[in-house]
Amino acid sequence: MDYYSLKMRASQHIDEGENAHEQHISGAERIVTRDSVEAVCSAMVRRAMTHSKGDPDFINVKIEKVNENDIQILKALPVTRIDVDNAEQGLDRAFDLITPLMNSESVTDSAKKLKELRIKLQALLRETFPMRGAMLYDIATGERLEPDHERGVRATYMDALHSSEVDGCKNHFNEAIVLATKVANAPGMVAEFCISDDPNYVTGYVASKELGYVRIMKMKEMGDENGGRIFLFDSRKAKAEDCVEYLQKKKVLVD
Ligand code: WAQ
Ligand code: MG
DSSP: OOEEEEEEEEEEEEOOGGGOEEEEEEEEEEEEEGGGHHHHHHHHHHHHHTOTTOOOSEEEEEEEEEOGGGEEEEOOOOEEEEOOSSHHHHHHHHHHHHHHHHOOOSSOOOHHHHHHHHHHHHHHHHHHTTOSSBEEEETTTTEEOOSSTTTOBOOOSEEETTOOOOOSSOOHHHHHHHHHHHHHTSTTEEEEEEEOOOTTOOOEEEEETTTEEEEESOSSOTTOOOOEEEEEEOTTTSOHHHHHHHHHHOEEEEO
16 A cells, blocks of 8 residues: 655744744644545645644645555554643652653662652753754763754654544644654653643643553643653663654554
C-alpha cells in the first residue's frame, strides 16, 4: 500500500517594525493512505484558516510519499489517569513519578538526592516554556543535548494507524498518545514530561515504556500558556544522534 506523509504549518506575519516576525498559528501532520491524501489535505487547510490564534498569511503543506517498508508500527502505550484537586497537586504527582527515573546513581536513592533532582526538573521545565520543540536532557551527564537549545527537538513523521479522521480541529489526547508512544520507543529514552502550551488545556502527562501514558488531569491553571516537553534520555543506553534521528526521521504508525 502507498502511504503519504502530510505536514502543514501556518503563520502570520507580524509587522512590528524592528520586531517584525512570523507568528506560528497552527501545525499538523499525518501519515495516510493514498485515498485519504486529498481529504486530509483540505482538512489541514481548514484547520489553519479557522484557528483561534489568528488568520494565517502563509500556509505550507508538504506531501511526501513514504515507503511502506520504512514504517514502524508501534502498540500505543497503555493509558491511565490521575485525578487531582488542583494544579499544584498534579505537578507534585508528575514529579513523584519522574524524579526517581532521573536518578543515574542506582545505589543512592536517598531522599536528599531525590529532592535535588526534583528541583532540577522544576528548573528544566521553566526553561522549556519559550521552546517550540522539546528539551532533550541527558540524565547521565546532566547536559542538554538539543542541537538548537532555543528550538528544541521535534518528534515528527507519526500518526495513528486507524485514524480516518479528517477533522479540522485538534484532539490533544489523540495527538499526544501518538507522540508519546513514538518518543518512548526512541533509543535511550527514559521518560517524557509534558504540559500543553494551550491556555485552555490543563491536562498533561508523563510517559515511558514502563509507566505507560499517565494522564494527569490538571497540571496548570486555566489561562496559563506556559507549557513544554522534556525528553529524559540516558547516554549510557544509546547515542544522542541515534535518538534524535529516530525522533525526527523514523516513520511511525501507532496502533
Ligand atoms: N516534538 C517535540 N516537542 C513538541 C512537539 C513535537 N512534535 N509538539 C509540541 N512540542 C512541545 C512544544 O514545546 C510545546 O510548547 C509543548 O511541547 C506542548 O505542546 O492526555 O497539547 O502541542 O489529555 O501544546 C497533552 C494531552 C496535550 C494530555 C499536550 O502539547 C491528555 C499538548 P502542545
Ligand atoms: Mg500547543
